Amino acid sequence: MVYYVCNNPINHLHMFNRSILSALLLFTSLCAYAQQGLISNINARKAVSLNGTWQYVVDPYETGFYDYRFRERGQNDVDAYWNNDIPANKTAKKEYGYIDKYSLQVPGDWNHQKAEFLYYEGTVWYKKSFDHLAPTAGSRYFLYFGAVNYKADVYLNGKKLGVHKGGFTPFNFEVPTSLLKEKNNFLVVKVDNKRYADEVPTLNTDWWNYGGITRDVKLVEVPQNFIQDYVIQLKPIPGKAPAATPLAEGWIKLNKAEPGAIITIEIPELKFKKQITATDSMAKFNFALPKLQLWDTEHPKLYNVVVSTANNRVEDKIGFRTIEASGRQVLLNGKPLFMRGICVHGEIAKEQRRAVGNADAKILLNQAIELNCNMVRLAHYPHDEGMVRMADSLGILVWSEIPVYWTINFGSKEILEKAKAQLNEMITRDHNRASVIIWSVGNETPVSPLRTEFMRNLITEARRLDGTRMISAALEVNYTALKDVNVVDDPLGEFVDLVAFNEYLGWYGGLPDKCRTTNWSTPYNKPLFISEVGGEAKGGFSADSLTRFSEEYLEWFYKEQTDMLKRMPDNYVGISPWILVDFKSPKRNHPVYQEGWNRKGLYDEFGNKKKAFFVLQDYYKRMEKERKNDTKK
Incomplete structure (x- = not known):
C-alpha cells in the first residue's frame, strides 16, 4: 500500500x-x-x-x-x-x-x-x-x-x-x-x-x-486490468548455497481482482515457461529453474523475464541469488561475503546537482569500482532507480535506506506511518533487484525505548514486505568501554539481521592514533558491519599529518583505521566508509576548508582522488586477495 x-x-x-x-x-x-x-x-x-x-x-x-x-x-x-x-x-x-x-x-x-x-x-x-x-x-x-x-x-x-x-x-x-x-x-x-x-x-x-x-x-x-507488481526470487535454504536446480518463488499482483486469470512467466534463455492462475488479484507460485547461472559480484548474470496476461505484458532484467545473515557471517549464494563498501550520496558534486538517470549512476558506480568496492551504501534515502539497475548490471551490492535520520518524534504514530509509506515505496520499486541486499530503516537514531519501538515497527514492516533480504540500520556509537574493548550494544541489535554502526575515532573523538588501542565487539551473535567511518580533507590542501582538513591528516586517519581493522572479531563482515565524493551541506561552514561542503569524500568535488583514496583502495585489494586465497584452500 x-x-x-x-x-x-x-x-x-x-x-x-x-x-x-x-x-x-x-x-x-x-x-x-x-x-x-x-x-x-x-x-x-x-x-x-x-x-x-x-x-x-x-x-x-x-x-x-x-x-x-x-x-x-x-x-x-x-x-x-x-x-x-x-x-x-x-x-x-x-x-x-x-x-x-x-x-x-x-x-x-x-x-x-x-x-x-x-x-x-x-x-x-x-x-x-x-x-x-x-x-x-x-x-x-x-x-x-x-x-x-x-x-x-x-x-x-x-x-x-x-x-x-x-x-x-x-x-x-x-x-x-x-x-x-x-x-x-x-x-x-x-x-x-x-x-x-x-x-x-x-x-x-x-x-x-x-x-x-x-x-x-x-x-x-x-x-483495464494490468500487472501492477510482481516478485520473482530464489527461495533461500538457510545456511546453504542454492541447490543445483534452485527453487524460485514469488507472486504476481493484478490491479483488480480477476479470479481464474491465467498469468504466464517466461525466461526465454532458460527455455522456461509456466502458467499460473490468479486467486482474486494475486497469484503465488514456486517452480524449479534448471541450468540457472547465479548472480554474484563477479558474474552479475541477468535474465530477461516476461510476465504476461491475456492483455498485458511486462519484461524485466532479473538476477537470481540468495543473501542472508547466517550466524556470524553474511552469505551470498551460500558463500561467506566480505563487503568492501563505500557510502554514496545521490549527487553529482562537480555540477552541484542531484544525480538522476543511468549516466549519473555510471559515473558514481565507476568511481566506487575504481576504489575496488563491491558494495555501496546509498545514503540516506532511496536513490534514482537507474542507480540500482546499474548496480545490477555491474555486480555492485546495495544497501538501500529510508531517511529516518537522526532525531525525529519517535512517539508519533503519524510520523511512523509516513516512514512506513516511504519504506513501502522503496521496497516495491526495487524488490526484484539482485544488487539490493540490505533494506535499512534509518541512520544514527538516539537510543530510547520510544525510538527502539519505532524502529522495531519499521523492521517488522520491512520483513513483512520482503523476507528475502537482510534488514538493518546504521546505529550510532552507543557503546560502553569494557577494558580495551568497545562493545556495540544498541538494543536495536536484537531485531536487525546485520549489526551496523558508525564510528569516527580520530575525527570526532581524539586523534587517529586512538585506533591503536581500540577493539570492537558486540553481544549479538550476528555479523558486524561498520556502516560509516571518515574524516574531512579539502582536496589539494597539503600540510603535516596533524593539521586538520589536510590530505595528510585524512591519509593518516585511514592508515590507522585500516590497521585497527586487522583486530576486528571474526564476525566483522565489511565496511562502508563515509563517503565517496565531497557533497554539499549547509551545515559545513568553515570559510576556508568547507564553504558549504562536507569534505569527507575520497574524491573531491572535481573528481580528484585524495591521498586517503589510495589507502582504502590498497586495503580493499588486500582483502580481496585474502578472500581469493581462502577460496583456493
Missing part, C-alpha cells in the same frame, strides 16, 4: 464559516482520483515522457494555494495557480501566469538551475502543457513521478489528482480518461521542499535540500 495524503479543508474550518457538508464535498472532489498502489517496473510500460522544459512560478507565500485569510482555495478559484492562467477576456483579472522566461528542466533540482534558487526552500509551481491522442478505448492512464522533493500536489486541467509526501520515492495517480484532451493539457505540480519537524526526514540533516521534480515524469497507459 502506498500512502497519499490529500489537503483536507476541514482542517481550516475553525478559521472561517463553512458548512461541514461543503467541506466534505470539496475534500471528496480533491481526493477522488488518488491511486492507492504503486506500479512497479515503470520503464517496461507503454508511456509518454513528460520530461523536458516546464514553466514555473515561485510562490514563497503560497498565494496560489491559500487566499488572503489563509484558507485553501476552491477547485474553481480563478486565482488558484493550478487553473489555466489565460484570462477569459481583457477585463478578467489574473495575477499569475506561466511563461517560457521562467522555466526549469525536469528531471532536475531547481537549486543548480537558477542562482536565485541556491538556498531556496518553499513552494514552486511547475506547469507542463502537452498534447495527447484520443484515449484508447479500454485503456487506463496514470501520471507517474519518479520523485518530487518533498510534497507534491498534482493537478491536471484544473482537477486535483492527489498529494504525495516523500522526496525520494516514486508515486502515481490515475487520470480519468474524461480529463485528457487531445490538445493543450495543463499539468501543474505544486512542489514544496520546506523542512518540517513532523516529516521524514525531519528539520536537521547533513545534506543539501534539493527541491523540485528531481526524477522522471511519465503518462502511462495500461489495460
Whole structure:
C-alpha cells in the first residue's frame, strides 16, 4: 500500500464559516482520483515522457494555494495557480501566469538551475502543457513521478489528482480518461521542499535540500486490468548455497481482482515457461529453474523475464541469488561475503546537482569500482532507480535506506506511518533487484525505548514486505568501554539481521592514533558491519599529518583505521566508509576548508582522488586477495 495524503479543508474550518457538508464535498472532489498502489517496473510500460522544459512560478507565500485569510482555495478559484492562467477576456483579472522566461528542466533540482534558487526552500509551481491522442478505448492512464522533493500536489486541467509526501520515492495517480484532451493539457505540480519537524526526514540533516521534480515524469497507459507488481526470487535454504536446480518463488499482483486469470512467466534463455492462475488479484507460485547461472559480484548474470496476461505484458532484467545473515557471517549464494563498501550520496558534486538517470549512476558506480568496492551504501534515502539497475548490471551490492535520520518524534504514530509509506515505496520499486541486499530503516537514531519501538515497527514492516533480504540500520556509537574493548550494544541489535554502526575515532573523538588501542565487539551473535567511518580533507590542501582538513591528516586517519581493522572479531563482515565524493551541506561552514561542503569524500568535488583514496583502495585489494586465497584452500 502506498500512502497519499490529500489537503483536507476541514482542517481550516475553525478559521472561517463553512458548512461541514461543503467541506466534505470539496475534500471528496480533491481526493477522488488518488491511486492507492504503486506500479512497479515503470520503464517496461507503454508511456509518454513528460520530461523536458516546464514553466514555473515561485510562490514563497503560497498565494496560489491559500487566499488572503489563509484558507485553501476552491477547485474553481480563478486565482488558484493550478487553473489555466489565460484570462477569459481583457477585463478578467489574473495575477499569475506561466511563461517560457521562467522555466526549469525536469528531471532536475531547481537549486543548480537558477542562482536565485541556491538556498531556496518553499513552494514552486511547475506547469507542463502537452498534447495527447484520443484515449484508447479500454485503456487506463496514470501520471507517474519518479520523485518530487518533498510534497507534491498534482493537478491536471484544473482537477486535483492527489498529494504525495516523500522526496525520494516514486508515486502515481490515475487520470480519468474524461480529463485528457487531445490538445493543450495543463499539468501543474505544486512542489514544496520546506523542512518540517513532523516529516521524514525531519528539520536537521547533513545534506543539501534539493527541491523540485528531481526524477522522471511519465503518462502511462495500461489495460483495464494490468500487472501492477510482481516478485520473482530464489527461495533461500538457510545456511546453504542454492541447490543445483534452485527453487524460485514469488507472486504476481493484478490491479483488480480477476479470479481464474491465467498469468504466464517466461525466461526465454532458460527455455522456461509456466502458467499460473490468479486467486482474486494475486497469484503465488514456486517452480524449479534448471541450468540457472547465479548472480554474484563477479558474474552479475541477468535474465530477461516476461510476465504476461491475456492483455498485458511486462519484461524485466532479473538476477537470481540468495543473501542472508547466517550466524556470524553474511552469505551470498551460500558463500561467506566480505563487503568492501563505500557510502554514496545521490549527487553529482562537480555540477552541484542531484544525480538522476543511468549516466549519473555510471559515473558514481565507476568511481566506487575504481576504489575496488563491491558494495555501496546509498545514503540516506532511496536513490534514482537507474542507480540500482546499474548496480545490477555491474555486480555492485546495495544497501538501500529510508531517511529516518537522526532525531525525529519517535512517539508519533503519524510520523511512523509516513516512514512506513516511504519504506513501502522503496521496497516495491526495487524488490526484484539482485544488487539490493540490505533494506535499512534509518541512520544514527538516539537510543530510547520510544525510538527502539519505532524502529522495531519499521523492521517488522520491512520483513513483512520482503523476507528475502537482510534488514538493518546504521546505529550510532552507543557503546560502553569494557577494558580495551568497545562493545556495540544498541538494543536495536536484537531485531536487525546485520549489526551496523558508525564510528569516527580520530575525527570526532581524539586523534587517529586512538585506533591503536581500540577493539570492537558486540553481544549479538550476528555479523558486524561498520556502516560509516571518515574524516574531512579539502582536496589539494597539503600540510603535516596533524593539521586538520589536510590530505595528510585524512591519509593518516585511514592508515590507522585500516590497521585497527586487522583486530576486528571474526564476525566483522565489511565496511562502508563515509563517503565517496565531497557533497554539499549547509551545515559545513568553515570559510576556508568547507564553504558549504562536507569534505569527507575520497574524491573531491572535481573528481580528484585524495591521498586517503589510495589507502582504502590498497586495503580493499588486500582483502580481496585474502578472500581469493581462502577460496583456493
